[in-house]
Amino acid sequence: MKNRSALIARLLGALEQQITLLEEKMADPGEKEVALLGTITRNLEKLIDLDQEEKSRQPDKKRSRELDQLRQKLTDRIEYLRKD
Numbered sequence: 001m002k003n004r005s006a007l008i009a010r011l012l013g014a015l016e017q018q019i020t021l022l023e024e025k026m027a028d029p030g031e032k033e034v035a036l037l038g039t040i041t042r043n044l045e046k047l048i049d050l051d052q053e054e055k056s057r058q059p060d061k062k063r064s065r066e067l068d069q070l071r072q073k074l075t076d077r078i079e080y081l082r083k084d
Contacts, residue, residue, distance in 0.1 A: 004054075008047045012070075015040045019077050037078050045071065 018037060048067055055063075 004047060004051050008044065008051060011040065011044050011047065015044060015074065019074075019081070022081055023077075034078065034082055037081070041074055041078065044074075 015037065018033075018040070022033060022037075052064070052067070
C-alpha cells in the first residue's frame with residue numbers, strides 16, 4: 001500500500017530526527033523522551049510488519065535485511081540513550 005509506505009517513511013524520519021536531537025543535547029534525556037521514542041519505534045515496527053505481510057507474496061531479502069539492520073540500529077541508539 002502506497003500510503004502505508006509513505007507513513008512508514010514519515011514516521012522513520014520523525015524518529016531519526018528525535019534521536020538526533022537527543023544525541024545533540026546529550027543532556028539527561030528524560031523518561032518521557034525515551035518512552036516516546038519506544039512508542040514510536042513499536043508503532044514503526046508494527047507498520048513495517050504490516051507492510052511486509054502485504055508484500056510477502058514477493059519476498060525481498062535485501063529489504064528484509066535492511067529493515068533488520070535498521071531495527072538493530074534504532075534499538076542500539078535507544079539503549080544508548082537510556083544508559084545516559
